[in-house]
Amino acid sequence: MAGNTEPLSPRSKLAVTAGRAAAAVSRAAGRGSGSVIGGKVALRLDPDLLARLAQHLDVVLVSATNGKTTTTRLIAEALRANGGVVSNALGANMPAGITSALAGGSDSQYAVIEVDEKYLAGVARDVTPKAIALLNLSRDQLDRAAETRMLAEHWREGLSSSKATIIANADDPLVVWAASSSPNVVWVAAGQEWKDDAWSCPSCGGVLQRPGDDWVCGDCGFRRPVPSWALHGDYVLDPHGSSWPIQLQLPGRANKANATTSAAVAASFGVAPQVALQRMYTVAAVAGRYDVVAYENRDIRLLLAKNPAGWLETFSLIDPPPAPVILAVNARGADGTDTSWLWDVDYSRLAGHPIRVIGDRRLDLAVRLEVAGVDFQVCGSAQEAVATCPPGRIEAIANYTAFQDLRRVVGN
The missing domain is CATH 3.90.190.20 (Mur ligase, C-terminal domain)
Incomplete structure (x- = not known):
């Protein structure tokens, strides 16, 4: 559990109040939830506010190209078995939106935060997370986001000094390369349906070979790590060899993979897989998706x-x-x-x-x-x-x- 800390300074309290006021004005004007503008105003008044708001929380960060919002929601539900959770449930995943979310979590024990891929390293530096879930990397907004290997390199550099437990997808070579710089990694066999961004070795540029469910670089030997958690059909396999049924209201193989990663994250905080998966069943839709x-x-x-x-x-x-x-x-x-x-x-x-x-x-x-x-x-x-x-x-x-x-x- 995160330790008790000093209360917010007068400047930080002013920043939080001003941010909430800006958000309220935005909502009243019909311009959305106001979380982004509220966070921007708050950070302008106190640039260190994100770190201050996170100091009493056990923080989990979730980043990926696909599945961030859903996985964040599943982890949050699982951790509620242990205590209060604050989360950016509507997906405002850049520093301003994250700041707004944490401003509402003064009585919470956990923060489960979705983070845009480009901002992961910076947010991780600010909030000192206990766990970071890395799901996948694939091509996305080409005019805004970096090429996928550049993103993986940014992750690799930014997370190399992190003390967080990294829960990472062993089936995505880009994620494995990014996470391998960290000293404490839990590997999850979550699968990778889309492979068109992962045919070359992120370590040396050689061609990846894919025998069966495995992958390996024939040039430098960089290969898929042995996972300790795995999605197997409709079951989660845990590190002890036990299998736990996945029963979700959310459809599709991808959400079973998200649930597997979420169970691994929850276990790192002492929530048993059976309890975590039972709680995930309550999620029927995520920000309107699947409704x-x-x-x-x-x-x-x-x-x-x-x-x-x-x-x-x-x-x-x-x-x-x-x-x-x-x-x-x-x-x-x-x-x-x-x-x-x-x-x-x-x-x-x-x-x-x-x-x-x-x-x-x-x-x-x-x-x-x-x-x-x-x-x-x-x-x-x-x-x-x-x-x-x-x-x-x-x-x-x-x-x-x-x-x-x-x-x-x-x-x-």
């Missing part, structure tokens, strides 16, 4: 997919043809303005589904679907897309701001 919403005599399931790896996982979740699918893509600041990633997604997997295409970049997506040989219809709005689908179930897959747009339309 099924009744709208215009249809049941619309809302699925978020922000990059090629995320789209690949999402395609495995949807109902089989002829279930209608709405695809929505924007390219605003939060999404990344470069849509070249569309060409890395195998949209031929949607063959047989009636497809409706919406969003700011619907024409870019339409060209991609045309090349993939998939039938589709371009619609001017979400309302039009829904109206052209028959009553019943609709699968809606959207990237970040398109997902928020869709939630506003269907009332979720």
